[in-house]
Amino acid sequence: xxxxxxxxxxxxxxxxxxxxWVELSYELRLTDGLPVHPPLREVxxxxxxxxxxxxxxxxxxxxxxxxxxxxxxxxxxxAMAGALPEHMPVVLAALEAMAEPRFxxxxxxxxxxxxxxxxxxxxxxxxxxxxxxxxxxxxxxxxRANVAIGRAVKLVLWNVGxxxxxxxxKEVFGHxxxxxxxxxxxxxxxxxxxxxxxxxxxxxxxxTVFGCESPHSVxxxxxxxxxxxxLAQAADAMATRGSNNxxxxxxxLVVLTPSEARHLDRRGLGRAxxxxxxxxxxxxxxxxxxxxxxxxxxxxxxxxxxxxxDWVDQSDDDTMxxxxxxxxxxxxxxAGADSIPxxxxxxxxxxxxxxxxxxxxxxxxxxxxxGAP
Amino acid sequence: xxFRLVDxxxxxxxxxxxxxxxxxxxxxxxxxxxxxxxxxxRQSGPDFTRYSxxxxxxxxxxxxxxxVVRDAKPVLSRPAEHSLLDxxxxxxxxxxxxxx
Numbered sequence: 001x002x003x004x005x006x007x008x009x010x011x012x013x014x015x016x017x018x019x020x021w022v023e024l025s026y027e028l029r030l031t032d033g034l035p036v037h038p039p040l041r042e043v044x045x046x047x048x049x050x051x052x053x054x055x056x057x058x059x060x061x062x063x064x065x066x067x068x069x070x071x072x073x074x075x076x077x078x079a080m081a082g083a084l085p086e087h088m089p090v091v092l093a094a095l096e097a098m099a100e101p102r103f104x105x106x107x108x109x110x111x112x113x114x115x116x117x118x119x120x121x122x123x124x125x126x127x128x129x130x131x132x133x134x135x136x137x138x139x140x141x142x143x144r145a146n147v148a149i150g151r152a153v154k155l156v157l158w159n160v161g162x163x164x165x166x167x168x169x170k171e172v173f174g175h176x177x178x179x180x181x182x183x184x185x186x187x188x189x190x191x192x193x194x195x196x197x198x199x200x201x202x203x204x205x206x207x208t209v210f211g212c213e214s215p216h217s218v219x220x221x222x223x224x225x226x227x228x229x230x231l232a233q234a235a236d237a238m239a240t241r242g243s244n245n246x247x248x249x250x251x252x253l254v255v256l257t258p259s260e261a262r263h264l265d266r267r268g269l270g271r272a273x274x275x276x277x278x279x280x281x282x283x284x285x286x287x288x289x290x291x292x293x294x295x296x297x298x299x300x301x302x303x304x305x306x307x308x309x310d311w312v313d314q315s316d317d318d319t320m321x322x323x324x325x326x327x328x329x330x331x332x333x334x335a336g337a338d339s340i341p342x343x344x345x346x347x348x349x350x351x352x353x354x355x356x357x358x359x360x361x362x363x364x365x366x367x368x369x370x371g372a373p
Numbered sequence: 374x375x376f377r378l379v380d381x382x383x384x385x386x387x388x389x390x391x392x393x394x395x396x397x398x399x400x401x402x403x404x405x406x407x408x409x410x411x412x413x414x415r416q417s418g419p420d421f422t423r424y425s426x427x428x429x430x431x432x433x434x435x436x437x438x439x440x441v442v443r444d445a446k447p448v449l450s451r452p453a454e455h456s457l458l459d460x461x462x463x464x465x466x467x468x469x470x471x472x473x
Contacts, residue, residue: 011380018376030381041377067383076381107450160383306413352450 025080032158032165032179034151036080047075050085051092052364059092060099062161063106064168069095069160074152077159081151081181082144086129089361090207091152094119094183097209097357098153104353108211109163112170113244115211115349116177118253119150120333122186122195123205125361131185135337138184138215138344139176150181176214189258190334191265196358198271198332203360210331211354212253215344220260227267228281230260230341231274235281237345238330239323241289244350246321248307251329251355253346254278260341261334271332279327287317307351331356400465403438407460407467409453410445421470428468440464 009028015021021038025031037043048055048071055072062069071092078091098105098117108115121131132141140147154177157163165171169178176182186195196206218237223229238245238252245252256264256274264274290296296303304314313319324330336342348354408425425443432439442460446453461467 008382008384011382012378014375014377016375038376039379039381041379044379061385062383066385068385069383072379073381073383076379079379080381104451106452111450155381159381162382349450352448 029164030080030159031155034179036155037082039076039079043079044072044075047078047083047085047088048072049367051075051088052366053092060095060105062157063163064110065160065162067160067162069156073160074156077155078148078152080155081148083148083152084144085366087145087149087152089363090119090121090125090129090149091156093207093359093361094149094153094209095156097207097359100357102353102355103209103211103357104355107352108349108354109157109161110169110171111349111352112172113213113349113352114171114173114175115213115354116175116182117153117209117211117354118177118346119153119181119183120186120195120208120210121149121183121205121361122208122333123197123203123361125205125363126185127188128205133185133187133189133335135339137335137337138182140180140183146183146185147180150177150183152181153183154178154181184255184333184335187258187334187336187338189262189338191258191262192271192334195331195333196360199356199358201358201360203362205361206358207361208331208356208358210251210253210346210356211349212346213348215255215346218343218345220341220343225263225267227264227269227277230264230343231277232281234343234345235278235283237343238278238282238347239284240347241284243323243347244352245323245347246284246289247291247305248350248352249323249325249329250350250352251331251348252282252324253331253333253348253356255333255335255344255346257336257340257342258334258338260343263341272327274332275327275330278330278332279322279324282323282330283320284323285317286312286314286319286321289321290317400436402436403440404436405440405442405461405464406432407442407464408444409457409461409467409469410443411470412449413445425468425470 025036051071053071057071059074060069129145131145132143163169216237218234223233309325312321410421429441
């Protein structure tokens with residue numbers, strides 16, 4: 001028996017009494033604290049069949065244990081999360097996106113920063129799965145698909161990656177997604193094309209993963225109907241002094257409620273124009289954020305940030321530094337309740353990783369639940 | 374009634390590190406020591422680059438024939454690339470530093 005198998009407690013191939021599962025799941029550390037369903041063979045087989053893929057297909061290698069997330073292993077975690085077979089293509093696409101090197105899954109899930117991979121579903125699959133896009137969208141919207149997809153991804157990271165708290169996860173404060181998973185769906189009431197299409201995919205549905213903080217609320221206090229003033233409200237929340245983005249740039253997520261997006265659209269702003277305007281507005285004066293301390297005693301070039309592009313003039317304290325390098329680094333998604341115009345800002349991890357990766361959701365003909373091709 | 378279960382862990386076949394590397398015995402005349410710096414410099418507080426320079430000075434006082442390799446990772450949040458780690462192949466020991 002190899003070392004990893006010897007170190008992990010043995011997993012029972014079967015149990016005679018399902019009432020023993022609850023305590024067993026805690027004893028074997030198969031959950032982070034929330035109760036989980038038993039990964040019953042019949043349920044797992046149905047989930048594998050729903051994926052339309054072979055059980056042994058490797059989806060991703062999950063750090064830090066570098067466990068092998070095959071379709072069957074993902075299905076076992078999806079079963080524990082209460083997912084349905086039709087959820088599997090979304091879960092698999094999300095994990096494949098996280099496995100892209102630019103996402104830096106190891107870094108974003110083990111960092112001290114309060115960030116977590118957010119799963120964003122957009123396009124036809126949102127309606128087909130009946131996903132919630134309105135009230136409480138960031139906490140699942142009371143919807144099985146949203147919660148089960150997010151939770152399935154989370155359990156894969158926990159069980160396959162062994163991303164256990166303290167060994168080695170060092171996140172200082174925590175993030176809701178680290179417990180429940182984090183999955184939102186874009187609203188079909190958006191005036192703009194689906195998010196994944198704006199990111200270059202032609203497929204009917206897509207899933208995007210982005211490492212970010214929990215949403216920061218931006219209410220429209222004091223703002224009139226002028227788009228500039230409304231987006232300035234969001235820009236102020238984007239360019240905060242202590243954010244990773246403000247010091248290292250990277251990417252950032254801005255979520256508009258459908259009514260806010262429609263308002264901006266009526267005033268002539270599409271998604272690209274919103275990105276441009278936010279890029280122009282979300283800035284801070286260099287003199288107010290310039291790194292200080294014994295290692296950076298003055299503003300000489302050897303103490304300048306290397307994160308920033310050359311066109312940011314670091315010799316001048318009055319330079320207005322943008323929160324990201326390019327407008328397209330501001331991801332604009334439409335979701336949330338349609339009752340009140342509102343905006344949410346989800347700062348990213350900065351230039352350290354967790355960058356948005358978008359993959360198509362490919363639906364394949366379900367296979368026989370017995371696993372035969 | 375028996376219920377069949379599927380292991381959700383996808384355990385890898387490769388060994389996991391479980392024990393510390395053995396401490397070196399007698400120090401030879403000529404040794405290589407490496408410092409792998411997680412972040413080039415910090416805004417304030419502890420600075421591993423300077424710390425490693427101090428350690429190097431102490432080592433040179435004790436062991437005249439010390440070869441030092443010192444590098445900083447290009448991106449602090451990512452594991453070091455193999456091409457970078459190759460530079461430490463001849464080292465007797467490597468000290469990695471976060472200094473936060």
